[in-house]
Amino acid sequence: MHEFSIMQNLLKIIEKEAKANSLSKVNGITVKIGKLRQVVPEFIEFAFATIAKDTIADGAKLNIESIPITIHCEKCNKDYPVIEDTYTCPDCDSLDIKVITGKEIILASIEGDQ
Ligand SMILES: [Zn+2]
Numbered sequence: 001m002h003e004f005s006i007m008q009n010l011l012k013i014i015e016k017e018a019k020a021n022s023l024s025k026v027n028g029i030t031v032k033i034g035k036l037r038q039v040v041p042e043f044i045e046f047a048f049a050t051i052a053k054d055t056i057a058d059g060a061k062l063n064i065e066s067i068p069i070t071i072h073c074e075k076c077n078k079d080y081p082v083i084e085d086t087y088t089c090p091d092c093d094s095l096d097i098k099v100i101t102g103k104e105i106i107l108a109s110i111e112g113d114q
Contacts, residue, residue, distance in 0.1 A: 003043040006033075006105060007051050013107050018056050023112035026057040030109040034067040036102035056112075069102030 010031065018026050033039055041064050048062050069082040073089035074096040080089065082102070088095055 003039055003047040004051065006037070006039065007044065007047040010048075010105065010107060011051050011055065011057065014057050014110060015055065017107065017110050018112060021110070021112070022114050023056070023110075024114060026060045026110060026112040028061040028063065028111040029057065029107065030063040030065060032065045032067050032104065032106040032108045034102040034104045035069050036099070037105065060112075065108065067101055067104055067106075070100050071097040072100045073097050 014026060014029060017023075031044075033044070044064060045062055048057075048060075052058050052060060070079050071082055071087060071089070072079050073092065073094055075094045076089060076091050078091070079100060080091075082099075083090075087097060087099075089097055
């Protein structure tokens with residue numbers, strides 16, 4: 001389960017952010033995860049609850065938002081959403097595309113008590 005390593009890295013960021021904002025307790029976080037990461041929300045929640053135990057984020061509520069996959073066609077110089085795992089340009093059928101979103105893992109917000 002790569003969810004555990006994802007959440008371990010995220011917890012480090014949460015702890016750093018909490019410290020920077022002088023939070024003594026983290027009550028909730030929102031994480032944006034690209035669809036290409038293919039994470040299972042239930043696993044993410046389980047991994048987070050396990051990893052966050054006895055840390056500043058113990059018991060914090062986790063909100064997960066997914067980021068859709070978009071590609072950029074080098075020929076048309078345009079961006080398109082990816083529908084049904086098709087990685088070609090919908091206008092010109094070019095394979096000369098770049099994935100521009102869908103791989104990210106972003107800590108979008110953090111709530112807590114000072
Ligand atoms: Zn194109």
